Amino acid sequence: MSKLKKVLIWTLIIYFMVLGLLSFFQHKIIFQPKKLPKNYTFQFDHPFEEFFLETTDGERLNAIHFKNKHPKGVILYFHGNKGSLSRWGRITTFFAKKQYDVIVMDYRSYGKSTGIITEENLYKDAQLFYDYTSKLYKEDRIILYGRSLGTGIATKIASTNQPSSLILETPYNTMEEVTSYWLPIFPVKSILKFKFASNEFIQDVTCAVTIYHGTDDGVVPYASGKRLFESIPISEKRMITIEGGSHNDLINFEEYIKTIDKILDRNSNENQNVTSSGVEK
Template identity: 85%
Template sequence: MSKLKKVLLWTLILYFMILGLLGFFQHKIIFQPKKLPKNYTFQFDHPFEEFFLETTNGERLNAIHFKNKDPKGVILYFHGNKGNLSRWGNITVFFAKKEYDVIVMDYRSYGKSTGTITEESLYSDAQLFYDYTLKLYEEDQIIVYGRSLGTGIATKIASTNKPDNLILETPYNTMEEVTSYWLPIFPVKSILKFKFTSNEFIQNVTCDVTIYHGTDDGVVPYVSGKRLFESIPTSKKRMISIEGGSHNDLIGFKEYTKTIDKVLEKEFNENWDATSSGVEK
């Protein structure tokens, strides 16, 4: 065998070995939970209650409920792929201090939550928490908020319910699109188990939709969020592009802090200067 043929052979072997490893370890790549002991005590700078909901197959899902005396509404928040509620509670308290109640859950295997993640379990668990929220608030008080991985879950829930508002921070069009961006030489479609087809779910969303995305996002490419925005059929949509923003720092930009109150309150009117606010209609 010639030297060139040997190089080609070993290149192919290495390629398929990597492909196999990607398929086998994709769960650990996509989901990066951090466990918490059962007796862990949360501490946040705002009144809250910790609670658990039980799934139909007996798993227990941990959540935090931030409360206000006279809330403007409630935000059902679906977080990103890393950490647990000890991190995401500190992030979502930002909204609680704006006088919104906030309910944020840990997915299966995250924090104190039990069970193993599948795509369908993520959707059914999210619906469980939506139903719980409906018992405490009117549906026109519910804002569904998704961040990163959680944007696909949030979009799915908004597509099968009637919340008042949907806000997506650093969303993707589909999970396949994101993985293809990172692994362009591999046929990710054939091995990807988690689809998160936000572009399909968004077709059935009837409430107001706002997307926040940084132009320098190195995790979920800006173009993917842009494609999702362009596929939204409702006219009640806004995309707020944050120049120079990356994946985890949008809250540090004035384009976010100066618009988030209006987004939460749905103040989309002719007096909002879309150019100066970085807003695309």
């Protein structure tokens, strides 16, 4: 056997071994939860209540409800793929301090939540929390906010309900697109179990949509978020480009700070509409 042939054989062996590992461990690559003990006590610098919702298959999902005396509305927040409510609770107090109530859940296996994640379970669980929220607030006062992984979930829920608006921070067009960006030499379409087809869900969204994305995002390429924006069929849409922004720091940029209040407050002004349909830079 020639040396070249041996190299080719070993290259193929290694390639398929890596492909098999990617297929087997994709759940752990995509979802990176932090478990919390059942007796863990949350501490945040804003009034809140901790609660659980039970799923139809008997799992318990943990959540935090930040409250204000006179809320402008409520934000139902779907977080990213890492951590737990111990982290995401601190992040979402940003919105609570702007006089918006906030409800943020931990996905199955995250924090104190039980159960095993599947894509279908994520959508069902998200709808469970939407139903819960709509019993406490009028539906036209609900803002859906998705960040990173949570953008696909938020878009799915917006596509089957009638919230006031949908805000997506660092969204992807599809999970397949992001995975192909990271692993261009592998047939990710054939092994990927989690599709998160935001580009399909967005076609049925009828509320106002705002996208925030940084040009230096090294996790979800800016181009993916822009493709999602361009696929939105309604005119009441807006994409705010954060020049130099990466995946986890958009809140530190002036462009985010100076626009987020207006985007949120359209919910509390019945006669005010977001009409811009351009990509802002």
